[in-house]
Amino acid sequence: MKEPVLTPWIGPDGQIMRRLELHLTYTCPERCVFCSEEHRMARFKRFPVTWGRAATVVRQHAERGGNGVHFTGGEPTIHPRFRDILRLSKKLGMRTSIGTIGTMLSRPGFAETVLPFLDEALFSLHGPDAATHDALARREGSFERVTEAIRRCVSLKPGFGAFVNTVLTRDNAEKLPQTIALADALGAKLIVVSNTTPEGAGLDAYEDLAVPLSVLADVLPRSVPAAQTAVLRFFGVPMCLLGAHRTLSNDLHWDPRVTVEWTAQPGSVKFDGLYSWAPDRKRVHVSQCDRCTLQGVCMGVFDEYARKWPTTELTPIQG
Ligand code: SF4
16 A cells, blocks of 8 residues: 655645754753753653654654754753664754753763764753853753863864753843853854743742843843854843844744644643744733734743733833
């Protein structure tokens, strides 16, 4: 019998969605205080993503016309067949990227083995010094390892896409200019500044973690000059708090994507693809947004923030 032909994933405007996000693991050696995946990891870590399953998803993505795959987790580099999955993806013509804490890539030998098959990595760096970063990652030595990993990848592979993700909490927000300066000096080409998302551990501790809008309005615009060469993006932040830098909002630069991961079904779980059309997860518009000309492109504030605190610091954009 003839195999059915797979059709492309189609995006909200009829475009073919070429980028896939694939969760390879549901475990991680770190326990970041804001981890949005914590609940999903607890739920699904007893269902390992096998080599066969990962390979099938990547092959099907290629058949659907996909040309890029981002591996995430948990921590994707600890998957026992990580290198084989990267190698298969490259063989199928994909651009490969990962979201990582950097531990494995900091180790002599590991980076040399996988870098031939890896184009980009989004490294987690949550402060300009070990005390700040390690406290948020809840793992001693994490800062040393991730900064070493960035240096190692940049030096070993010319043109490598070293990117940095830094999650903002009350404990590190004031240090954002120094964190950006460090990432920039390490050779990051892109720095994503992510506001704590009220999801997973980030929701459990939201009262302690959420950065007041007044602090964001102060620190975000003045952090921008710290990126001398890297491109900056702000994720999960109301655009009006970025002042003159609002075009750096990730709300304007989002790629629709399909995420393949374990999903809960009645009485079972399924490894399945979920569409993400826009960066609007957990974001809402509030009364100030009614008077704002950016309402069509800005996704607003996090729902949990609006439930807990006033949003009077939002400054609707007129004209
Ligand atoms: S007022 Fe609302 S819609 Fe306008 S930029 Fe601020 S958060 Fe976004």
